[in-house]
Amino acid sequence: MAPHSLTGTMSRQAVLIGSTGSSSRAYDWHRLHAAAIDSHLDRERRVLPLREPATRASKRLFDILASASLLALLSPLFLALAVLAKRDGGPVLFGHRRVGLRGRSFKCWKFRTMVPNAEAVLARLLASDPEARAEWERDFKLRDDPRITKVGRFLRTTSLDELPQLLNVLTGDMSLVGPRPIVQDEVRRYGAAFHDYARCRPGITGVWQISGRNDTGYGERVRLDRDYARNWSFLSDLRVLLRTPSAVLRRDGAY
Numbered sequence: 001m002a003p004h005s006l007t008g009t010m011s012r013q014a015v016l017i018g019s020t021g022s023s024s025r026a027y028d029w030h031r032l033h034a035a036a037i038d039s040h041l042d043r044e045r046r047v048l049p050l051r052e053p054a055t056r057a058s059k060r061l062f063d064i065l066a067s068a069s070l071l072a073l074l075s076p077l078f079l080a081l082a083v084l085a086k087r088d089g090g091p092v093l094f095g096h097r098r099v100g101l102r103g104r105s106f107k108c109w110k111f112r113t114m115v116p117n118a119e120a121v122l123a124r125l126l127a128s129d130p131e132a133r134a135e136w137e138r139d140f141k142l143r144d145d146p147r148i149t150k151v152g153r154f155l156r157t158t159s160l161d162e163l164p165q166l167l168n169v170l171t172g173d174m175s176l177v178g179p180r181p182i183v184q185d186e187v188r189r190y191g192a193a194f195h196d197y198a199r200c201r202p203g204i205t206g207v208w209q210i211s212g213r214n215d216t217g218y219g220e221r222v223r224l225d226r227d228y229a230r231n232w233s234f235l236s237d238l239r240v241l242l243r244t245p246s247a248v249l250r251r252d253g254a255y
Contacts, residue, residue: 052199052229052232053175053178053199053200053201053228053229053232054101054199054200054201056232056234058234059175059234059237060172060175062176062234062237063169063170063175063176063201064169064170066169066176067166067167067169067170067176068170070166071166071167071170074163074166077160077163078163078164081111081155081160081163082111084151084155085111085112085113085151085152085155087151088112088115088149088150088151088152089116090112090115090116091112092111092112093109093110093111093112093164094109094110094111094112094113094114095107095108095109095110096108096110096183097183097184098181098182098183098202099181099182099183099184099186099187099197099198100173100174100181100201100202101173101198101199101200101201101202102198103187103194103198105184106168106173106174107173108165108168108173108174108181108202109164109165109167109168110161110162110164110165111155111160111161111163111164112152113148113149113151113152113153113155113156113161114145114147114148114149114152115147115148115149118147121146121147122136122147125142125146138218139218140183140185140186157251158248158251159248162204165204166204169204172201173201173202174201174202174203174204175200175201175202175203175204176203176204176205176237176241177203177204177205177206177237177240177241178200178201178202178203178206178228179197179200179202179203179206179208179224179225179228179229180202180203180206180208180209180221181202182197182202189218189222190222190225191222193222193223193225193226196225196226196229196230197225197226197229199229200225200228200229200232205240205241205244205247206224206225206228206240207224207225207227207228207240208221208224208225209240209244209247210240210243210244210247211224213247
């Protein structure tokens, strides 16, 4: 089977599967794995005509050098933020399972910004507040989230809670620039575009970050991630990095 017919068939299957319902059981997202497609193409000795960010040596080398330097440079800030996070009780860091390169699961690190019993608080809220439940189902986020501590809200609006992800970059689970890491329940919302997402290491920052973040609709977020994966260049990464500080200072869509 020719490569273009394979990818076309899988894309059509993905759309059909994604449209049959919201049930995660019915959604066979493994069909979308870039690894499955790429392994077939390797056997056929063919190459997809796309720049794949995850395989670019220049991107990975830059990630290693930059993350190591930033970890050393920002170590005093790390210590100060750790003290603040600890004052609210509970652990300093929080690791959450996210979907990364080739659909593999990894633990994404952040400074803890929520109360220790966050899952129970969320369950009670969604059970008692229909508007909050609708917002959660639409965006997987809450603008007025009762789980977030006072210190946590400061860390989130300034994006300082994401600094521990430099460790994820150093170990190869993430990149400085890329799509923001998603949870398993969000895979079905990407549909056929998950194939593009899975070609990248998730990023600490990215096109979505500098385009309004949570003020941007979810469909637009998916489109931005798809276009990034298909049109990646080292210069585009540098442009995103240069625009990130101003986006953080404006706090657009940060909550």
